[in-house]
Structures are given as C-alpha cells and as structure tokens.
Amino acid sequence: AQTVTQSQPEMSVQEAETVTLSCTYDTSENNYYLFWYKQPPSRQMILVIRQEAYKQQNATENRFSVNFQKAAKSFSLKISDSQLGDTAMYFCAYSVAAGNKLTFGGGTRVLVKP
Amino acid sequence: DSGVTQTPKHLITATGQRVTLRCSPRSGDLSVYWYQQSLDQGLQFLIQYYNGEERAKGNILERFSAQQFPDLHSELNLSSLELGDSALYFCASSLNVVQDKETQYFGPGTRLLVL
Numbered sequence: 090a091q092t093v094t095q096s097q098p099e100m101s102v103q104e105a106e107t108v109t110l111s112c113t114y115d116t117s118e119n120n121y122y123l124f125w126y127k128q129p130p131s132r133q134m135i136l137v138i139r140q141e142a143y144k145q146q147n148a149t150e151n152r153f154s155v156n157f158q159k160a161a162k163s164f165s166l167k168i169s170d171s172q173l174g175d176t177a178m179y180f181c182a183y184s185v186a187a188g189n190k191l192t193f194g195g196g197t198r199v200l201v202k203p
Numbered sequence: 204d205s206g207v208t209q210t211p212k213h214l215i216t217a218t219g220q221r222v223t224l225r226c227s228p229r230s231g232d233l234s235v236y237w238y239q240q241s242l243d244q245g246l247q248f249l250i251q252y253y254n255g256e257e258r259a260k261g262n263i264l265e266r267f268s269a270q271q272f273p274d275l276h277s278e279l280n281l282s283s284l285e286l287g288d289s290a291l292y293f294c295a296s297s298l299n300v301v302q303d304k305e306t307q308y309f310g311p312g313t314r315l316l317v318l
Contacts, residue, residue, distance in 0.1 A: 193245060
C-alpha cells in the first residue's frame with residue numbers, strides 16, 4: 090500500500106524568508122501524481138502544486154516550487170518570500186493515476202511570523 | 204472558490220441519529236470522492252463515484268453509504284452516529300471531460316459534531 094510521510098509536524102518562518110517542507114512516499118508504481126494542498130484556518134483544502142512522476146522538470150507555481158527526487162521517493166515543497174497568508178497546514182498527497190484516490194501525509198503546520 | 208459545493212456547512216446531531224451530506228461537483232467533473240478528516244485519523248479516503256457508479260472504496264464504515272445521482276451530485280449518508288464520527292467531511296471532484304483530469308478539487312467541507 091502506498092504511504093506518505095511528512096516528518097515535520099510544525100515549522101515557523103519569518104515573513105519574506107524561505108521554508109522547505111519535506112515529504113516522502115512509498116510506492117512500487119512508476120507513473121503517479123504528487124500534490125501539495127494547503128489548509129488555512131478556514132479548513133478549505135486548496136491545491137498548491139502538482140507534479141507528474143513522468144516529468145523530470147520540477148513544478149513551480151509563483152512562490153511555490155517542488156524538488157522531486159523520484160529515485161529517493163522524495164517530494165519537498167519550497168515556499169519563497171513567505172507571506173502571512175501562507176500560514177496553514179500543508180498536506181502532501183499521492184495518487185497512482187488520474188481518477189484515483191488521494192493518500193495524504195499527516196500534514197505540516199507552517200506559521201509565518203511578521 | 205473551487206467550484207465544488209457542499210451542504211450543510213455545519214451539522215450538530217445526537218448519537219444514534221442519521222444525517223445526509225450533499226456535494227455538487229465542478230462543472231464537467233465526472234467523479235466525486237468523499238474524505239473524512241478527524242484529529243486521530245487524519246485525512247482518509249472513504250469512497251469514490253464515477254458517472255453514477257461506485258468506483259473505489261476506502262475505509263468506509265458499514266453504517267455509511269453514498270450514491271451519485273444522474274445530475275452527478277452525490278450524497279453521503281451516515282447512520283447510527285457515534286461520538287467518533289465527529290469530523291470534517293470533504294467532497295472532492297475530478298476527471299473533467301474537458302481538461303485537468305487528474306487534479307481533485309475540494310469543497311469547503313461539512314463539519315459534523317455528534318453529541
């Protein structure tokens with residue numbers, strides 16, 4: 090069974106600084122999808138970024154970028170120029186294919202300090 | 204706004220009761236997923252429907268059931284409720300007929316409190 094592990098329960102960062110969140114996963118599949126979702130205090134689940142395993146290029150979305158290391162089964166999220174609105178829980182998620190369930194990690198709470 | 208709607212936003216009920224949560228997917232999405240988020244279990248997949256048919260089942264209790272209707276909206280029925288069923292229930296949708304097939308977009312969730 091696929092598992093997703095986020096080893097950092099909580100992280101804090103100063104506004105405008107950079108923070109990197111770790112995620113590792115276990116799978117025997119060669120093709121799959123990885124996601125980072127953000128859950129602010131409103132509890133809404135918001136897609137931050139996604140990565141297709143067959144793509145070697147790391148995905149970026151504005152201030153958010155990933156470091157995808159397929160061999161190491163690692164998928165970290167870097168938040169650059171952190172803003173107060175980035176304060177949230179961040180969940181790493183895995184899906185074996187389009188249309189399949191998401192398996193989530195336990196989440197990392199990020200606190201951006203002014 | 205993800206385009207996925209869920210009602211009600213909040214639900215308070217008593218043990219032993221039955222409730223129905225409703226979800227409308229994004230326009231064009233054929234698949235609906237239900238997830239439960241609780242403090243002790245984290246985010247867990249419950250069940251998935253695709254174009255009206257059950258497609259996959261996760262850790263869904265026998266007391267829980269779901270269906271997807273011809274207009275693609277879905278309902279999650281929770282019966283014989285227990286204190287431990289208190290959680291945030293999310294609906295997500297994906298498999299758009301036009302684009303972005305693999306990404307699941309989440310609704311705002313229904314917060315269930317069983318007293």
